[in-house]
Amino acid sequence: MRKPISRQEAERRLQIIFPRAAFDSVLSSPLAGMAVAALIHVDAVCSAGDKPEAVHWARPSTVIWMSDEALSRTTEADRLALRAAAAKGSKHVEALHKSWGVNFQPAYKDNSRETLRDETFRKWREHGALRMRPGLATSSSLPRWALFDDFADLFDPDLDGDAFQQAADQWREKHLDPGARLKALFALGTEAAQHAVTVNLPNGTTRTLEPGDSSLIVKGVVETWAPTRLAQPVVLAISEPGVKVHIGDEQMLQALGIKIDIANVLPDVVIADIGTEPVQFWIIEAVATDGPVSTERRKALLAWAAQQNIKADRCSFLTAFLSRNASAAKRRLKDLASGTWAWYADEPGNELAWYKLMPDADDL
Template sequence: MRPIITAQEATKRLLVLFPRTAFDAVMSSPLAGAAVAALIYVDAVADDPDNLFWARPSMVTWMSEVMREQARDEDRLAWRQEAAKSAKALSGLLQSWGVPDAPGYADNSRETLRDETFRKWREHGALRERLDLPKTSGAGRWSMEPHFADLFNPSLSESDVEVAAAAWRETHLSPAAKLRVRFALEGEQANHSVTVILPGGAGTRTLEVGRASLILKGVIEDWAPARLENPYVVSVSEPGDKLFTADAKLLAHLGVTIYVSSLLPDALIADVTDTAVDFWFVEAVNTDGEINEARKRDFLAWAEQQSIDPARCRFLTAFSSRNDPAARKRLKDLAEGSYAYFADEPGHELAWYAIPSRSEPGLA
């Protein structure tokens, strides 16, 4: 049987494997770490397809670190045998060992494991589900894939885990998931200035170090060329009164005058077409600063001062990820008629707008 690992160490490794800015927290929570430790303890690993043991979520909730101290193979086999029967049978075994039968988690934690953690692990190829059982069956149906279990060998050093986790993600994650991880890790390790390639062959711009700059880079390099017909970056604002503006000729053509003291978004992007010019006010949010109703009103007031038609103003709040705490905290505050973009999912966009009444003309 594979060497056992503590729930705490398993959780630590899950956080390396599934960064929380890229993946749902249920994939690397303490409960998820307990699940890894329990599945390995009972040897629910698909090393031998012809002799598989399928675990059930209750084996995770019933397991405790004190129980896991019974580390001999025969003890582990006895534990899983009794746990496969019932909680009462397991309690009898623990009493014979003189081990407290206090479970590690409440019984209702099984639902989180079954419906969230195990499901998401399975989607990423980490877990195997037995499909020949009715959904109502209480029999075990979960087993770890060997390549996933390999990441939790206690002999691996911290650097070994990082290398193995990166290799595992490269082999088993979808292209979209790999992109989310890459962005998350770049944000965590960002210690150099960020170079942004402006659309339309307008050159490059160097932004200060930080996650917000990486988010803005995604907006300018990925979102704008894909979303807009003919984008021009009019201005980029940074802390410390740093302000980049487009060339004077373009500003004069757009009828816009920009000063450092102006109320400006992180980026102002113009979509210049043959028939109209739309102005996109963009905020890159690392913690706060979303375009809420008050911010939207301020931008519209500035636009009117520039003789920009409010009907040609558009609003985009950009986050690093849907999993990012800033997004979970601030999405609810977005202004009506605005959009949200996530740098780790560049092919998508969210819109928040009022549904027109069916009584309006053309909707009957």
């Protein structure tokens, strides 16, 4: 059986697959989230090529009778017992709950069945997410619904982050018509823009970063730390996870002879202080989870700087955290390389320095 998923997480993913700005909300409602969780829980999942008699079909009532207690029981034995009880009727589901020593408290009332069947299931079927058992009369009470396996794959708990987003994009590309795909992409883009982090650069231009703590740290570094700490800061580049690199001042990059290549070991932010003589380059890591300027990371960044013809004595290093109370700061402050600085976005007026009071013989 597939790994179970909570109804809340199923609903969250449905809202990404079928963004509400582009699709009817019944496709991604709390009831729809429960439907995904329930159908996966009882293994009502199939492929287009499966013979009907080999599929574990489910009724809308399988969803309506599902409880949080039942979803919390994730052993195969409990899930099979629930599937068998739901196939027989609500009294059997209630009896199963009593055998577990709990009261039967279904998440939805029976009158929700029509909404699920006539709206959510119908639209899912239109979009290729749900299969209806062939050969049954409309009046038949036999179970007839199962998720298609490629749709159920999107709710694998191990599929998350960028991998989930890519899988959702591929599923829409395969199953939705061009108009529906365009509406989905536009809605997702609009939503992302609403939550994006806009960074105002010293030269008056802006860069839009993906939402998240790392972007908030970068914003603090560029907009608060740099103007306070440096004489005349120029943001040369900001990098994000993956292959996203935002060029800061392109003319300054050309003047300094620096080429930003995503194949290199890029720091999160590169800022030049052109108000000093010679120009000083600040190489900055924004640490929301991991990746401070450790000794090894400092060596790698210096190697990167050397490729740009930047001398080591013109490089300064900053590790920026969200807060002293952030778990990343608590875990990684001890890993800072000697000769570097640290800064907290929620205490912008302060800075930590870590350096050797007495240089080693190797440093002389």
